[in-house]
Amino acid sequence: MNPPVVLTVAGTDSGGAAGIAADLTTFAALGVHGACVVAAVTVQDTTGVRAIHPVPYDVVEAQLDAVLEDLDPVAVKTGMLATPAVVRLVAERCAERLLVVDPVLVATSGAVLATDEVVAAYREHLLPVATAATPNEEEFAALGRPAGPGVVVTRGGDLPTTNDHGTGCTHSSALAAYLAHGADLSTAAARADAFVARQLRLSKDWTLGRGRGPVAHIQGDPA
Template identity: 85%
Template sequence: MNPPVVVTIAGTDSGGAAGVAADLTTFAALGVHGACVVTAVTAQDTTGVHAVHPVPYDVVVAQLDAVLDDLDPVAVKTGMLGTPEVVRLVAERCAGRLLVVDPVMVATSGAVLASEAVVAAYREHLLPVATVATPNEEEHAALGRPDGPGVIVTRGGDVPTTNDHGTGCTYSAALAAHLAHGASLTTAADRAAAYVTQQLVAGKDWTLGRGRGPVAHVHTTPHRGEIA
């Protein structure tokens, strides 16, 4: 039996906590095959975003065409899209599929990742065709506080930890994975929240990096002697 295919359309995080890295590890943990379309390359660590290099539009189009035409994903999950043109592209090409929009505008560190034009494109083009959107509180305000059953405002988690970089990406990726498996939106949302809590607990005492550490993206505990 083939696993469902879910594609993430997002940026990279060189620290491995958020973006495409978070999405693909979450997809793998939850039993879906992850494909990816990279929209931007960031120089990022636990202390912040130090540089952003948008992927040329034609390369984003080529990646998306390759995935949609060959793998026919059940669900699409978006993260950092970067430009209004890419937001409109996703709205045009992915409408009609299960579409989880994580409107990444502000990083955990506070770095602003979306211009006013990008925010306007979300409001005008992408949110109207989304199955569900998962903004955090700042993003929800920037979007004009849209409401309804298709909007879930995320708040990280109630686990006491500073290792929460990537929780928004992880939640929306888990939500997309459960929707791809056929869960209802309510069930998928509950299961995604439980998954994020589980991973926050797993990494709550880590000391990785000098800033806000990553939410755990490991899913097995090696036995003694299995790693050097």
């Protein structure tokens, strides 16, 4: 029996903790086939984001068309979209699917990752067609505190650990995966919370990198 297909439209993370790396590993862990559209290339590690390179619009559009036309994903999850034009593109092409929007606007470190124009495009185009949105507290404020049953404000883990880089991406990807499996929104949100808590417990004592280490994207201790 075929697994559901879930697409991530997001940015890369050279440190492997967040972005598309987190999305695809989460999808695999939760039994969905992950496809990806690279919207931005970032230079980052556990200490922060050093640079962002938006992928040209026509290349993003071509990637999106290829996946939508061939694999017909059940759900789409968004991360860093980088430009207003790409935000509008995703809103136009993905509005009829389960759509989980992780509005990557402000990093946990406080670094601003999006322009005012990108924020406005989220408010005007993408949030109105989203099944769910998962902003962190700073992003929730930047978006004007949108209301609705699909808005889940993320606050990171409750465990005493600094190994939480990629938590937001992992949570929104898990939410998309559970929705793709047929769970309703409240059930999918609860399961996504539990999944992230489990992964934070697994990585809480790791010493990877010089900054905020990655949330675990493995399933248990290696043999």
